[in-house]
Amino acid sequence: MLRIAHDLVALGHKVTIFTGEWRGETLPKDLDYRVLPTQGFANHQRHKNLIAAMQNAVKAGNFDFVVGFNRMPYLDAYYAADPCFLARAKETRGWWYRFTPRYKFFAESEAAVFNVHASTKILLLTQRDEVVFQQYYKTPANRFHILLPNVPLDKFAGLNQAECRDYLRHEFALPANSKIVITVGSAYLRKGVDRAMLALASLPSELKENTWLIAIGELESASTFKQDALRLGVAGRCIEAGGRPDVAKMMMGADVLAHPARSELAGIVLIEALVAQLPVIVTDVCGYANHIQAADGVVLPTPYSQDAMNSALAKLLNEENAKRKLVAKAYVQTLVKNTLPHAEATILVDLAQQKQQQ
Numbered sequence: 001m002l003r004i005a006h007d008l009v010a011l012g013h014k015v016t017i018f019t020g021e022w023r024g025e026t027l028p029k030d031l032d033y034r035v036l037p038t039q040g041f042a043n044h045q046r047h048k049n050l051i052a053a054m055q056n057a058v059k060a061g062n063f064d065f066v067v068g069f070n071r072m073p074y075l076d077a078y079y080a081a082d083p084c085f086l087a088r089a090k091e092t093r094g095w096w097y098r099f100t101p102r103y104k105f106f107a108e109s110e111a112a113v114f115n116v117h118a119s120t121k122i123l124l125l126t127q128r129d130e131v132v133f134q135q136y137y138k139t140p141a142n143r144f145h146i147l148l149p150n151v152p153l154d155k156f157a158g159l160n161q162a163e164c165r166d167y168l169r170h171e172f173a174l175p176a177n178s179k180i181v182i183t184v185g186s187a188y189l190r191k192g193v194d195r196a197m198l199a200l201a202s203l204p205s206e207l208k209e210n211t212w213l214i215a216i217g218e219l220e221s222a223s224t225f226k227q228d229a230l231r232l233g234v235a236g237r238c239i240e241a242g243g244r245p246d247v248a249k250m251m252m253g254a255d256v257l258a259h260p261a262r263s264e265l266a267g268i269v270l271i272e273a274l275v276a277q278l279p280v281i282v283t284d285v286c287g288y289a290n291h292i293q294a295a296d297g298v299v300l301p302t303p304y305s306q307d308a309m310n311s312a313l314a315k316l317l318n319e320e321n322a323k324r325k326l327v328a329k330a331y332v333q334t335l336v337k338n339t340l341p342h343a344e345a346t347i348l349v350d351l352a353q354q355k356q357q358q
Contacts, residue, residue, distance in 0.1 A: 125266030168253030
């Protein structure tokens with residue numbers, strides 16, 4: 001979101017960001033942001049109150065074009081960074097879930113964006129997601145706009161891998177020669193952090209004694225990260241790092257990115273890992289798994305096998321991975337050649353101009 005906002009400003013537009021919380025890097029002066037209240041006991045109640053506050057703020061601001069990164073009514077455009085809620089509910093929840101207030105709220109929010117009578121334009125990360133949303137909502141094809149992966153070269157510009165390796169190990173007081181596996185994401189089970197932890201616990205003893213797992217991102221308060229680490233006997237080797245502004249440095253300094261997700265619409269973190277020349281293990285359910293495959297990463301097929309994950313992690317940690325890094329570097333160069341600068345921002349500007357002409 002922040003990158004797109006920067007790109008819009010670079011194209012000469014004024015951007016205001018409404019959010020319920022701000023963490024990470026400090027916003028520059030050319031971006032206006034407003035933190036709105038998120039009251040409520042349950043997660044869906046907080047979302048509901050936040051959306052209501054956002055819509056009131058948008059009405060008061062008289063904006064030309066409204067882009068949402070959360071699903072809600074009255075959006076001009078929606079950046080679809082999450083998988084279809086109805087599909088996930090059907091595939092992972094029992095029939096009773098459809099009668100809960102949480103289901104009702106999120107289903108209505110999604111329908112407000114995707115239903116056949118809505119007018120919201122939808123920026124999608126992969127073609128296959130269009131098929132899923134159309135299956136549930138019959139959304140007209142002309143409302144979808146498929147995006148090529150953004151290649152965040154600027155995020156890693158000027159970083160030295162050897163220096164980043166030293167930085168990461170010093171930051172967490174780990175041995176200079178330690179192996180580090182990272183996960184990046186805020187959903188413990190959905191991103192497969194538990195699967196990465198199981199793979200760490202399965203490593204041969206000599207390798208395990210010199211390997212740590214660092215989970216980057218604000219995991220849910222209900223996650224069982226600490227309990228699982230204790231149960232598996234790897235509590236001293238699993239670090240919950242939380243949200244951090246130095247993710248690029250951590251990627252450059254790590255040995256493996258483990259992303260054995262159960263569900264992942266695309267996974268920009270996978271493209272970031274390729275830029276960092278960081279070996280990747282990913283499941284084939286991720287929208288960007290094809291890019292990892294093309295860059296000589298490890299793609300675990302469906303149905304998921306923990307044994308395959310365990311073997312893949314041990315193999316990558318034991319390899320020098322020089323060839324994989326060269327292949328990743330070459331593939332990133334190919335992506336850059338095929339991706340327009342400010343691609344998402346340009347599409348949003350075009351859509352805003354079309355709206356004004358209607």
